[in-house]
Amino acid sequence: MAIKPVIDLRSDTVTKPTADMLSAMNSAPLGDDVFGEDPTVNTLEQRLADMFGFEAGLFCPSGTMTNQVGIKAHTQPLQEIICHRESHIYNYEGGGLAFNSQLSMRLLVGNRGLITAQQILDNINPEDIHRPTTTLVSQENTSNREGGAVHRVTEYEKTYVVCQQHGLKHHLDGARIFNALAVTGDSPASYGNTFDSVSICLSKGLGAPVGSVLVGNKDFIKLSRRIRKVFGGGMRQAGVIAAAGLYAIDNHIERIADDHRRAKQLEEALKSLPYIAEVFAVDTNLVIFRLADDMLADTFISELKSQGVLAIKMGPQMVRFVTHLDVDDADIDTTIKVLKSL
Numbered sequence: 298m299a300i301k302p303v304i305d306l307r308s309d310t311v312t313k314p315t316a317d318m319l320s321a322m323n324s325a326p327l328g329d330d331v332f333g334e335d336p337t338v339n340t341l342e343q344r345l346a347d348m349f350g351f352e353a354g355l356f357c358p359s360g361t362m363t364n365q366v367g368i369k370a371h372t373q374p375l376q377e378i379i380c381h382r383e384s385h386i387y388n389y390e391g392g393g394l395a396f397n398s399q400l401s402m403r404l405l406v407g408n409r410g411l412i413t414a415q416q417i418l419d420n421i422n423p424e425d426i427h428r429p430t431t432t433l434v435s436q437e438n439t440s441n442r443e444g445g446a447v448h449r450v451t452e453y454e455k456t457y458v459v460c461q462q463h464g465l466k467h468h469l470d471g472a473r474i475f476n477a478l479a480v481t482g483d484s485p486a487s488y489g490n491t492f493d494s495v496s497i498c499l500s501k502g503l504g505a506p507v508g509s510v511l512v513g514n515k516d517f518i519k520l521s522r523r524i525r526k527v528f529g530g531g532m533r534q535a536g537v538i539a540a541a542g543l544y545a546i547d548n549h550i551e552r553i554a555d556d557h558r559r560a561k562q563l564e565e566a567l568k569s570l571p572y573i574a575e576v577f578a579v580d581t582n583l584v585i586f587r588l589a590d591d592m593l594a595d596t597f598i599s600e601l602k603s604q605g606v607l608a609i610k611m612g613p614q615m616v617r618f619v620t621h622l623d624v625d626d627a628d629i630d631t632t633i634k635v636l637k638s639l
Contacts, residue, residue: 304628307609309473309501309556309582309621318505318544325540330356330532337536341543345497345510348546350489353518355511356539357530360385360472363496363511365393366528368433370513370521371466371494374399377429379420381410383442385470386435397528401429409578410440411448414455421463434460436492437470438477442611445476445560445583450483453491467491472498472509476581479553493517502553502582503545504622507538549622556582556620559629563618566633572597574614584618585611597639604635 305311314322328334342354357363364386368378378394380387382404386394394400403420405412412434422428436453440446453469460467469492471477478485488495494513499505511521525531557580564579567586575587588597594610601608609617620629 303605304624304632305607306618306620306624306632307607309504309619312500312504312506312622314506314541315504315622317548318541321544322537322540325536327534327536330535331526335534335536335539337543338532338539341539342510344543344546346512348485349495349497349512350486351495351512352515353513355518355521355525356532356535356542357509357511357525358507358532360470360496360498360500360509361390361393362525362528362530363498363509364435364468364470365390365397366521366524366530367468367494367496367511367513367517368394368400368435369398369524370517371433371468372398372400373432375401375429376432377401377403377422378433378435379403379405379412379417379431379465380435381405381407381412381437381440383410383440384435384437385441385472386437388442403431409446409448410437410443411446411452412436412456413452414459417456417459417463417465421465431463431465433466433468435468435470437472439473439581439583441472441583442585444577444579444585445473445581446578447477447480447580449481450487450491453488457491466493468493469495471495473501473581474498475550476502476553476557479550479557480580499542499545502556502621503542503549505538505541505545508542510542552622553582556622556624559620559624559626560584560618562629563620563632566636570636570639572639582620584620586616587612588614588616590614600639601635604638606632606635 325337346354499508577585
């Protein structure tokens with residue numbers, strides 16, 4: 298009989314609120330956020346805006362919504378966005394770039410998910426009625442499909458200069474930005490001098506059950522709030538969930554380093570196994586690896602599940618582990634034992 302899965306390494310989105318986080322949620326002061334009257338939501342929005350060097354913030358249910366709202370606010374139909382071909386906004390947001398914003402997409406290949414200043418220069422469309430107008434550049438930190446690759450703010454400073462020189466907006470999908478900051482030591486406030494908007498997820502490394510915040514200048518957030526309403530994202534007593542984000546910011550940032558350490562342990566173990574063909578370099582909490590030609594991901598994942606470990610498929614022979622708040626040292630030890638037994 299299969300063992301009930303107990304170690305969930307599919308994603309850092311599977312975490313459950315801690316007892317103290319639930320207590321904070323239960324005691325949060327509430328109001329109607331559509332009227333702008335939820336004090337906990339207002340505090341969370343301003344807290345993250347200040348932290349990242351922006352004027353204002355907008356709380357949304359998901360990182361997909363903060364990305365899609367932000368992109369819509371920056372663009373108009375018949376325009377084009379430049380992004381990496383492995384980016385989340387292109388691969389995992391349901392075609393929202395086309396459906397919500399009616400954009401063309403210029404998909405680039407870059408080193409571990411990074412689009413460089415020269416690449417932007419080489420891909421800005423000339424003024425020509427046959428071509429969509431290049432309007433926006435979107436980056437991603439960390440880069441999910443590139444194995445949680447980290448990029449330093451100094452690289453983004455270079456791309457921001459090009460964007461400013463050519464009248465382009467610069468957006469960051471910062472779903473795992475706190476993981477990146479734990480590695481680089483960059484100041485969060487430096488992002489306010491480097492991007493026009495940043496999407497910050499609370500339900501991944503920080504361990505909140507739901508929510509993301511979009512930050513930018515006041516006019517941008519005012520427009521984004523209207524778009525959120527149109528998208529059906531207006532929430533009422535949302536302080537119940539915003540309180541989890543505030544608790545996470547105060548208590549779960551420093552512990553992210555533990556996730557990274559445990560991911561490195563998995564990386565080293567995987568490299569020693571004969572049925573593993575390649576392990577992507579591990580910077581943060583994502584561990585992506587390719588199985589040898591004679592092993593399919595579906596078979597491998599099924600065998601792991603039978604022994605109490607959950608993973609996610611990234612391709613025919615590609616698998617991902619993600620460490621997070623609900624995975625401890627004992628879980629990693631058990632996972633490594635299972636891997637070695639296969």
